[in-house]
Amino acid sequence: MEKIASFTVNHLNLLPGVYVSRKDHVGSEVITTFDLRMTRPNYEPVMNTAEVHTLEHLGATFLRNHPVYKDKTIYFGPMGCRTGFYMVLAGDYESKDVIDIVKEMYEFMKDFEGDVPGACARDCGNYLDMNLPMARYVAAKYYDVLSDIDESRMIYPE
Numbered sequence: 001m002e003k004i005a006s007f008t009v010n011h012l013n014l015l016p017g018v019y020v021s022r023k024d025h026v027g028s029e030v031i032t033t034f035d036l037r038m039t040r041p042n043y044e045p046v047m048n049t050a051e052v053h054t055l056e057h058l059g060a061t062f063l064r065n066h067p068v069y070k071d072k073t074i075y076f077g078p079m080g081c082r083t084g085f086y087m088v089l090a091g092d093y094e095s096k097d098v099i100d101i102v103k104e105m106y107e108f109m110k111d112f113e114g115d116v117p118g119a120c121a122r123d124c125g126n127y128l129d130m131n132l133p134m135a136r137y138v139a140a141k142y143y144d145v146l147s148d149i150d151e152s153r154m155i156y157p158e
């Protein structure tokens with residue numbers, strides 16, 4: 001079997017950033033998948049499931065309610081390795097095109113107060129596995145990365 005695209009990325013040189021993971025064509029439409037890499041793989045500790053789960057609820061809620069991106073959002077969810085998230089948008093984009101919306105989303109998450117959307121037994125299959133304070137902490141850390149991001153953190157390293 002061939003390696004899938006995400007397994008060809010050199011994770012030893014990968015820094016937190018915003019990367020185009022892949023572009024898929026569905027008919028005449030382009031779907032762009034972004035790698036929102038929050039921690040340095042294999043060097044920094046991974047995020048725990050509670051904060052990842054909380055960020056998933058907050059990020060998906062933010063994107064699906066955004067006046068511009070709600071109809072472009074296909075998916076927002078965690079990577080299995082717990083070092084970041086995938087954001088899948090309808091359209092042909094580059095990393096520089098989405099820095100502002102990603103920054104806006106992480107600002108929302110780092111500043112969020114109150115009840116996590118969908119964090120109840122009726123709406124979620126694992127609603128007790130949430131940690132808002134830690135989610136806010138890791139979102140703020142990534143927001144700082146986004147505030148200083150340059151092109152080297154938007155193109156996968158060799």
